[in-house]
Structures are given as structure tokens and as C-alpha cells.
Amino acid sequence: MDLELARQVLDHLRVGLILLDWEGRVISWNDWMHRHSSLELPAVKGQRLTEIFPEIQDDRLGWGIEEALRYRLSSVLAPALNPTPLPLYRKPIDRARNERMQQLIYVTPIHHSNCACLIQIYDLTAPRRRERRLRAQSSRLMRVSYQDPLTGVGNRRRFDQDLSQLFRQAKEGGRPLALLMIDVDHFKSYNDYFGHPAGDSCLIQVAHALQEDLRREGDRLARYGGEEFAVLLPDTDPKDACAIAERLRLAVARLALPHPPAPTGWVTVSIGVAAMIPDPNTLDYLLVAQADLALYSAKEAGRNRCFRYDPGSSRAAPCPAG
């Protein structure tokens, strides 16, 4: 390729090219550099890049050039860590607004008698903007995919993930983890009596009452399914778990939602409590099975009460009052 053709090709590239000599002085830069820096080659030729752009002196780009000249090592400068190392602008209006181009820069040593270093600059402004938009979207989707659409609390997916994470942490830290399984009493007859829209509204109010009453940061409420909710309580022993369960039961009772077909006449909940310090071989659903057993026993015993699983007897017993 003759020199004139090479020059034309380099000037048409949509990437910035800077060539430095062994002293770090500009030998050449292409038309892209001229367009985006507003500096023509004759004005910068023979000057060090640090003289043209003093701000890079003690910066990552300055070191990268130093490493290429002195050690013959290459560097990449990513926009996430160094968004705008050089004062380059996509359009004149961006310069007026002081909105710099986001840059991805490669610094590589060149083995030539006159030329020691090539710097390539890519304009990543548009891809970075797209990434930001995608990220915002993916965070929003992530949030939605873990949320129960009716009540706004965590959904089953959230619960499964929280359970496995908190269980692992409890194992590693030798700390207790408690689980409450909460079931709305006689919910089918509530639905039959008032209709499904009222049933939905009942679940929303119960979920809010439960959420309101959980004040500790790490406590996690999720809708387990149908009219069942689950609460994971990290660092909580059986005694405290029972106290919290009882508080939640009363919080729902205080809503005073009429429920004519129910024996009490009001919407109430039954709660099964289980807590353990898991040993290395225990699987997390053992905790769910224990809380389920306790919930079943609470319902058997007449509902609107809290039972807890007792590992000594492998049975459930009423939560101690208090």
C-alpha cells in the first residue's frame, strides 16, 4: 500500500490514532483526532501528549504511555474505570456543554526506529448509554421477577433464594435461623362468602400488616403460595421467633376484618414456627418441613394460634406465652 493510500485510510477510520516517538512526542494523529479534539496535527506535532493534555500527567493514561515507552508493555483503559481520560467531544455542541466522549483506549508499544507507541481511542459513548439503559431495565425486571404481583411482598422465587442463602449463612456462621409459616384461617370460605376480589384485598391487607410489623432489616416476608406467607428470621432463636410469631398473629387480628363464616367471626392466621442452628449436613427444606408440621398442628388445635416445632420430641407444641 503506498503512503498516500495509507494516509487516506487512516484518516477515514472511525477510531482515534496517535503515534508517539521514543520520547513520547506526537509523530502523527489521524483526522478522527483532529475532529474530536479540535487540534490539527501541525499544532501538536513534536509535542508530548502530556504537554498537549496536561491532565493525563498523573493519570492512568499517562502511566500507560510510560509503561509502553519504558517497559514495552501494553495497556487498556476501560470506560468503566476511566470514563473520559482525554478532552474529546463527539460534536461541537458537546464541547459547549462540556460533555466528553466516553473512551476505550488501547496503548501498545511499536517496534520501529522512529515510532515507539500507538494509542487507539474508541468512542464508546453510545454503547455505554445503551448499556446503562439495559442495566436499568434488567434491574427493574429483576425486581419485578422477585415480587408477588398481588401483595407486593416477595414471591416464591424470592423465598426459595432467600432460604438457601440465609440457610448457608447460618451454617457458616453457626447462627440460628427461624422460619414462620403463616396461613390465613378459613380463607376458602372467605372467598366463597365475599368473592375473589374481596379475597385479594384481604390478602393484601394481611401482607401489609405482616410487613409493617417486621421491623428488623434482615427479616424477609414472602408469599409462599395461595393464602400462605413465609417469614425468614436470621439470627433468631426459637424463643424470639415465637414472640415475633405471636406479635404477627395479633397484628392480623387487629386489622379486624370481618369473616362471618369463621368461628371467631374475624380474619385470623395460624403460624408454625421452626428454628435451628443448621449443621453442615442439614438441608434447608428440613426447616420448611418442621415449620409446616408446626403450622399443621396449630390448625389441628383450632387455628388462630402459634405452634413451634420441638426438635427434642420431633413434634409441635404451642408457643410458650410471653
Place this chain on the structure above:
Amino acid sequence: MGELSELQRDALGELFNLGVGRAARSLSQMVQDEILLSAPAIDLVRANEVIKTLLGTEFKELSLVTMDFEGPFASKAILLFPERNALLIVSNLLAPDLTPEEVSEFEQEAMCEIGNVILNACMSALADEFGVEFRGGLPEHYFSDSQALQLFVSDDQRMVLLLRIHLSMDQQRIHGQLILLLSIDSFQALCTQLDAYLARLSVG
């Protein structure tokens, strides 16, 4: 053949600690937060043992950056963070609201740059102390096990210097590995450099 003397091992350890010390200063300045790096242990194994000895079960979640260096000896340098925590720290550096998965998808260039800073610092420390020159290529980032596996062929007879790397920031501490893949010839050239370096030290 294929051995490092106690003296050579200690010297290499010191040289790499010099390198990661430089890298820590650069990284701290870049992210304006204190980052500490140390390389407390060094091992020598065959390349085909790397996957067995090093990667094991953690191999599924790793992020690695490779760079090729040429000079008195040629080497592929690999910086590998086998744990999810590693990505977590990187996401701390970059954008706290990102999950590690998003970081590895979106921030390959940034991962490259962090590896680049650490590996260049180590190689420039070696270059300074040995009084030699290396030519370093651009970094590449891999984050899936199948891609990474191709870096090691099964009957690979190359030597591997394994350096454990500890990186701490914000009271978190993560462990990575710096891997230097060397042909037998390159390994011997490295030993020659080390001996010359040690000889200079004892004379001085």
C-alpha cells in the same frame, strides 16, 4: 530440572510482592479507595495439573484475564479470580448496584484493565530488577469455564508458576491466583535471570 531452589523461590516471591505492591498503589489511585494486594505463596506445577490442583470446584465461577509477554523468557500470564466474591469486589469498584453476573457481562474491558494493571506491575517489577525488557500484548478476558479450559491442553508439559494473590478493600478480602505459563526453555531462562539477580545481590 523443573525445580526452584529455596533461594530462587524466595527471590521470586519478593519480586512479585514488589509488583503487586505497585499494582495496589495504581489501583487505589484509580478507584480512590485503599486497595491492598499481597502475594504470600508461590508454587511450581505442571500445566496439566493446574486444573486439578487449583481450579477444582470453584472453576464454575471464575473470571480471568490473560496477557502474553515476550522477552528473555516468554510467558502467558493469567490472573484468575475463582470466586463470586471477586466479581462482587469488582462490582464494588465499578458500580455498586450491579450484580456479579451483570458485571461480568457488561464490564469485560474493566476486568481486563484491572488484570492489566496487576500483571503489568508484576512484569515491570521483574524487568526493573532483572534489568531486562519484556514486550507485553493486550489483555484478554474470559469468564466461562469452557473458554478458559482451552488455555490448558491436557498433555501440557509447560511449567506453571502459581502465585496466590490476596486483594482486600472495604474490609473484604478475596483470593485470586496469578499464573505464569512457561515453556521448559522459558522456565530455564527465568531461572538463569533469577540466578544472575541473586548473584548481583550477594555481590552488592
